[in-house]
């Protein structure tokens with residue numbers, strides 16, 4: 003059901019796609035610029051990823067105090083989180099609160115999917131079409147679709163034969179899913195599987211986990227927020243958030259030796275690992291500064307987690323199956339859990355290693371592996387997403403010369419700063435490929451991108467520019483820089499969704515900028531201070547207007 007009457011305009015300054023945290027903030031900022039903006043959202047309400055991922059156990063893996071918008075000091079102070087890591091319902095409530103407080107719903111059509119966006123070169127406008135028959139023209143198109151918004155289709159043969167029910171974590175039903183007395187299967191042990199498995203185990207009669215690749219998971223140590231810490235943060239909240247933006251991960255570095263794991267004694271190393279394990283967050287990855295680049299340091303962290311798993315899981319054979327061995331520690335996104343490994347000590351939980359006994363197909367009764375058929379009432383697919391590029395391709399974007407984004411990116415995404423794509427003028431992508439996105443606190447990456455984009459649009463408006471396009475050479479150089487940076491780490495050794503490796507046929511390209519949010523923000527600032535180096539601007543009414551030097555726009559010499 004719509005949250006508002008549908009009153010879709012024919013022409014606006016900006017179309018925003020998505021009403022998650024990025025889309026909402028974009029609306030807020032664009033309005034402050036005096037531009038008209040209109041948004042489309044496929045869901046019936048705001049919240050983006052937090053609307054769709056409502057599976058049991060879904061919660062943020064960034065501490066709530068940091069996973070907060072920082073643009074409004076009043077909002078920062080008035081909103082109180084109830085837990086250190088907020089649950090999905092609470093985050094969704096927060097998104098709704100923000101939408102209400104800043105009246106951000108009024109320029110959205112909900113339950114409306116964008117199905118095409120074509121650049122009209124003569125008019126320098128995007129023509130956006132939706133599945134409800136709308137056609138809107140806009141001068142700027144802002145994608146705020148999120149990198150993890152397109153769940154992978156369950157790709158296991160035989161699903162149509164299954165007589166029971168199946169669901170996906172990435173689009174969990176809104177009405178409660180009845181688990182009581184049910185025989186439940188979970189396929190997938192990434193962050194979503196690892197979060198829901200302990201809760202499903204509590205309610206289901208029997209839970210069978212089908213694991214293809216064991217993952218590294220550390221205890222989140224969720225609970226109430228330490229009141230002293232919260233008071234310190236609140237006393238200086240705006241500055242706290244500003245400082246976050248100039249860190250690698252967009253969060254405070256609270257346990258960080260700044261040393262190589264190999265530069266300290268084994269005793270000190272284990273003590274620091276222990277401290278990080280006890281603290282939660284991603285501290286185990288960042289406590290030493292070379293975990294992601296030095297194979298020895300990485301192996302030490304992996305061995306530490308292996309020992310922890312062996313210590314928690316009572317059956318040694320099951321513990322061995324749960325040990326991640328096929329990729330370096332942290333190079334697939336590390337998971338934060340609440341009682342994940344201990345769940346395998348329950349009598350009603352079974353682990354099936356589908357590397358040993360692969361799934362052959364889904365049957366009427368359940369799941370058939372090479373070893374046996376398992377009967378189920380419910381199958382939960384926690385099998386991940388066609389990340390980063392998938393949601394953009396789903397928009398069916400065509401740029402200059404009618405080139406489809408899919409074709410421009412057939413060998414992997416090419417983007418300048420993850421913000422713009424050469425040949426697709428006036429299109430901005432929040433958290434696009436080759437930007438830090440999920441490698442940092444998403445609230446920080448979102449706010450940074452939205453502010454950069456809105457400042458850029460303001461600059462264009464002030465200077466009479468009608469078109470911005472990334473210079474192809476600058477884009478190629480950026481892609482090389484991003485790839486070189488990733489190659490220097492161990493991340494490229496894993497078959498992860500970060501590498502596009504989870505989707506058959508997807509080019510193997512590291513999808514994020516791994517140099518840290520701090521370096522990235524400084525780089526974006528520098529590019530602006532150099533007169534938007536690497537961008538071409540066009541002045542006037544049409545695309546035939548003279549190219550104008552960007553230096554003139556910013557006063558740079």
Ligand code: N01
Nearest residue numbers: 061062063190191192193194195214215335384385386499
């Ligand atoms: O997806 P994933 P996710 N047959 O791709 C398995 C964010 N997130 O939804 O590794 C059998 O990580 C697959 O196995 P393998 C976070 O950024 C955040 O869990 O490909 N198994 C893997 O085990 C995260 O990284 C939060 O061998 C199949 C699993 O399914 C990202 O979303 C919470 C299969 C997929 O893991 C994605 O996480 C949740 C098949 N055909 C998510 N296909 C928080 O903030 C896939 N698998 C806490």
